[in-house]
């Protein structure tokens with residue numbers, strides 16, 4: 301079992317039986333440091349949608365990252381932290397007009413697009429924008445393929461849109477791609493950057509001098525060492541194709557920065573035995589409508605362990621076939637199915653690891669449950685936030 305701070309210990313022993321998150325701030329700092337060391341040319345612009353917890357945004361901002369925002373509220377949240385508008389990219393290729401106008405008003409200049417129609421919209425409502433063309437470049441090994449919805453074909457369509465920018469007198473500054481979330485094809489970045497190089501060359505033939513590249517997100521955040529694999533491919537792509545420092549390169553990691561920084565602590569509120577097949581059904585005070593939405597959508601297998609027993613030690617309990625259900629009134633609300641787990645009891649507290657990405661930010665209030673409190677561990681800072 302893990303050791304926790306006295307605050308967390310006392311929370312577990314209190315009458316408060318709501319689930320909660322534990323945020324380890326140093327985990328985020330370590331990630332930022334590692335990114336700067338291994339991929340120094342691709343400055344991270346954190347994807348706010350992944351986890352918009354204010355402390356997360358603050359720590360990232362303090363450590364010099366920029367931000368990828370997708371809506372008016374995300375932009376305003378980041379600006380309120382005192383982040384310079386230069387350090388924001390409005391990276392949603394489908395923008396609501398009022399949000400686009402807001403970006404223009406707040407001087408958020410970098411905006412992405414992938415179609416004629418969106419370019420026309422930008423021309424009408426944010427004519428001085430620095431536009432960034434998103435091309436499609438899909439990983440064959442990710443859990444969310446963004447290319448089915450975003451990005452134009454780099455061969456058939458991108459050159460036409462580049463030419464069109466010139467005709468429409470739009471300030472095209474560069475190109476962008478996102479290979480897909482939770483990408484395990486580490487080598488893809490070298491290929492993507494070679495494709496971007498070709499489009500840079502094409503743009504030059506249209507007298508457009510591009511100087512900006514956005515390599516998107518998709519980086520797995522559970523294992524810090526994986527970043528070395530991504531780095532090898534990204535750095536090779538950059539060194540081969542864009543050796544000059546004059547080309548500004550950014551990235552948009554979301555899950556990489558937050559995934560392992562958050563643990564979710566949740567309680568078994570009921571245990572039922574199926575007498576027929578011996579299976580045990582556990583019910584948690586959490587749900588697929590709260591922190592397990594991504595687990596459900598992408599069929600992930602969350603890692604869990606018991607952190608506090610309701611009835612003393614039970615480390616030698618037998619493993620039994622188990623199902624863990626969520627607390628909503630939907631019968632699809634199943635968190636873990638068909639696994640062998642050491643027998644647990646009602647009242648036991650479980651911890652789920654790597655719960656920072658697409659958990660808090662997608663949590664709903666379905667069935668009247670509240671969003672979880674976040675307890676903070678920060679070994680570097682003594683003052684209260």
Ligand SMILES: *Cc1c(COP(=O)(O)O)cnc(C)c1O
Nearest residue numbers: 347481517518519552553554555
């Ligand atoms: C979601 C998203 C990201 C972040 O993706 P991760 O897989 O969490 O790194 C970055 N850029 C854009 C445009 C996105 O939509």
